[in-house]
Amino acid sequence: MPSPGYIVAVIAIAVGITFVLRLTPFLAAPKLRDSAAMTAVSRWMPLGIVVILAVYGLSTIDFSAPGHGVPALSGAAATVLVHVWRRNAVLSIVAGTAVCLVLANLVF
Amino acid sequence: MSAPHTASLPSAPPPAPPAGTAPGPVPEAAPGDVRTDDVEPAASERPAASDFRAALRSAGVIWLGIFVLGIGFGVLVTAHGLPWWLAPVISATVFAGSVEFVLIGLIAAGAPLAGIALTTFLMNSRHLFYGLSYPLHRIRSRWGRLYAIFSLCDEAFAILSSRDPRTLTGGRMIWTHVGMHAGWATGAVLGGLTGATLLSGVEGLDFILTALFIVLAVDAYLSRPDPLTAVLAGVSAVVAILLVPGSMLPVAMAVFLATLVARFAIASRRSRRA
Numbered sequence: 471m472p473s474p475g476y477i478v479a480v481i482a483i484a485v486g487i488t489f490v491l492r493l494t495p496f497l498a499a500p501k502l503r504d505s506a507a508m509t510a511v512s513r514w515m516p517l518g519i520v521v522i523l524a525v526y527g528l529s530t531i532d533f534s535a536p537g538h539g540v541p542a543l544s545g546a547a548a549t550v551l552v553h554v555w556r557r558n559a560v561l562s563i564v565a566g567t568a569v570c571l572v573l574a575n576l577v578f
Numbered sequence: 579m580s581a582p583h584t585a586s587l588p589s590a591p592p593p594a595p596p597a598g599t600a601p602g603p604v605p606e607a608a609p610g611d612v613r614t615d616d617v618e619p620a621a622s623e624r625p626a627a628s629d630f631r632a633a634l635r636s637a638g639v640i641w642l643g644i645f646v647l648g649i650g651f652g653v654l655v656t657a658h659g660l661p662w663w664l665a666p667v668i669s670a671t672v673f674a675g676s677v678e679f680v681l682i683g684l685i686a687a688g689a690p691l692a693g694i695a696l697t698t699f700l701m702n703s704r705h706l707f708y709g710l711s712y713p714l715h716r717i718r719s720r721w722g723r724l725y726a727i728f729s730l731c732d733e734a735f736a737i738l739s740s741r742d743p744r745t746l747t748g749g750r751m752i753w754t755h756v757g758m759h760a761g762w763a764t765g766a767v768l769g770g771l772t773g774a775t776l777l778s779g780v781e782g783l784d785f786i787l788t789a790l791f792i793v794l795a796v797d798a799y800l801s802r803p804d805p806l807t808a809v810l811a812g813v814s815a816v817v818a819i820l821l822v823p824g825s826m827l828p829v830a831m832a833v834f835l836a837t838l839v840a841r842f843a844i845a846s847r848r849s850r851r852a
Contacts, residue, residue, distance in 0.1 A: 471660060472688055480685055480694050484672045487698045488705070492730045495709025502710075510842045511835070512711040516739045517798040518811035518838070519707065522830045523732060524795040525815035527788030529826065542785055549789045553796045560639050562796075566789040 537578035545570030629749030633757060640733050641757040643786030644675075648765020650784070651678060655770055658686040662770030669766040673729055673759060676827075677701040703828040707835060708735040717748035729755045733787070736794045810837045 502508040528546060533539040549566030556562070634641075652665040660682065672678050677698050684694055708730055717723050726734075734755050738746065799808055811834050818830035 472685055476688070477664065477685065479691055480681065481668060481671055483691060483695050484668075484674075484677065484681055484698045487695060488672060488674045488677070488702050489728055491699070491702050491705040492709065492727050495706055496712075496714060496727060498709075506846070507839070507842050508710075510845070511838045514804070514807045514838050514841075515707065515711045517795070517802070517804055517807050518814075518834050519831065520736050520740060520791055520794040520798050521808050521811035522815045522827070522834060523736060524788070524791040525812060525819070526827055526830070527791045529815075529819050529823075530784075530788070542788070545785050545789065546792055549792045550796055553793050554800070557797075557800070559636070559790075559793045559797065562793045563639050563643075563786060563789040566792070567786045570785040570789075 535574075535578075537574055541570045541573035541578060544573055626749055629747055630753045632747075632750045633753035637733075637737055637754045637757055639786070640737065640790055641761040643784075643790065644733065644758050645761035645765040646786065647675065647784055648762040649769035649772075650765075651675075651682075651762075652766040652769020652771070653773060654679065655682055655766070656773050658682055660686060662767075665766035665770035666763050670759070670763040673731060673762065674702055674705075675731065675762070700828060704732075704831045705730065707831050708739070712739050713741075713743035713746060713751070716743055716746045717751055719748070722748055722752050726751060726755055729759050731758060733758055733790065736791060740794050740798050806841070807838075810834060810841070813837075 528542075531539045531542040545566045548569040549562050552565040553559070553562035648669060651669060652662065655665040655668075656662050664682075664685075668678055668681065672681070680697060680701065681694065684697065709727070712726075712730060712735055714723055714726060717726055737754060738751055795808075811830075814834035814837060815826065815830040817833055818826040822829050
């Protein structure tokens with residue numbers, strides 16, 4: 471096992487860098503916030519970021535697993551359909567995950 | 579537990595600052611958010627219990643998903659021959675899911691600290707974009723703001739910044755963060771203690787977080803249909819996956835931001851001409 475000093479140093483570095491990265495935009499934003507560019511960008515940003523996160527989530531699907539990605543892709547399709555249908559986030563997530571779980575564990 | 583990015587939760591014993599209270603003695607921490615003039619409709623006077631219930635309703639499923647991923651993280655820690663308590667310690671303090679999965683491998687290999695710093699910076703640089711539209715001004719107390727910034731993971735950003743800020747109270751936002759933080763840390767404890775036995779045989783549980791992001795994307799689009807933004811983001815993401823499969827998130831966000839700046843420049847030039 472690595473030495474305690476090493477582990478403490480690793481954690482301190484990771485915590486410090488992560489916190490500074492999270493804090494920086496809040497320190498910079500007040501100066502930028504009144505600019506027209508900033509207003510426009512922050513209007514477009516939330517949709518874009520969640521789209522990127524969704525694509526990221528889909529990119530973590532393991533296509534070499536027994537189901538070749540079919541369970542997760544089916545789950546994704548179910549999530550979208552249920553959400554467009556009912557607009558209930560919890561219901562959509564549960565339904566999509568259930569489809570994925572059932573296919574991954576019981577079918578493939 | 580493939581999902582590395584899961585975002586993590588903030589530090590250990592979350593002080594759980596109850597919404598509108600707690601002016602702690604930490605002035606310099608004030609995240610510099612200026613919008614203090616915002617009206618805060620009686621929200622801050624609501625009892626904490628209803629803030630908690632509101633957070634539970636909108637984020638409870640995510641708390642559960644993060645908890646499950648936390649178990650996966652704990653299992654990974656012991657699988658690398660590290661002591662189980664390292665799982666909750668790291669998950670509570672770093673609270674940035676994806677990088678934690680990578681850190682474990684680096685610690686086990688005794689990687690140099692400079693490499694650890696660089697990896698953390700690259701993997702977490704996506705957080706540079708979150709503060710631009712996160713509704714921090716809805717949280718009144720300095721401690722609350724500090725905690726929110728500390729624990730601003732992907733899921734918290736995605737859930738909270740996609741709503742109309744006027745519908746959010748500071749307490750609900752803090753509870754949303756605390757639930758994620760607590761779920762991640764307790765999951766890590768459980769995973770670290772039980773090793774690979776519990777739940778790890780169930781395939782596909784990490785899909786919960788993918789489902790969350792899909793739902794948020796569909797929601798954001800339906801509430802304000804903006805095909806150009808969606809396409810720019812989707813293309814940025816795909817380009818990033820092709821260029822740097824290992825760390826697509828920060829690259830995708832940087833590319834996306836660049837396209838938005840270009841889009842703004844083009845739009846303003848056009849309107850000037852008109």
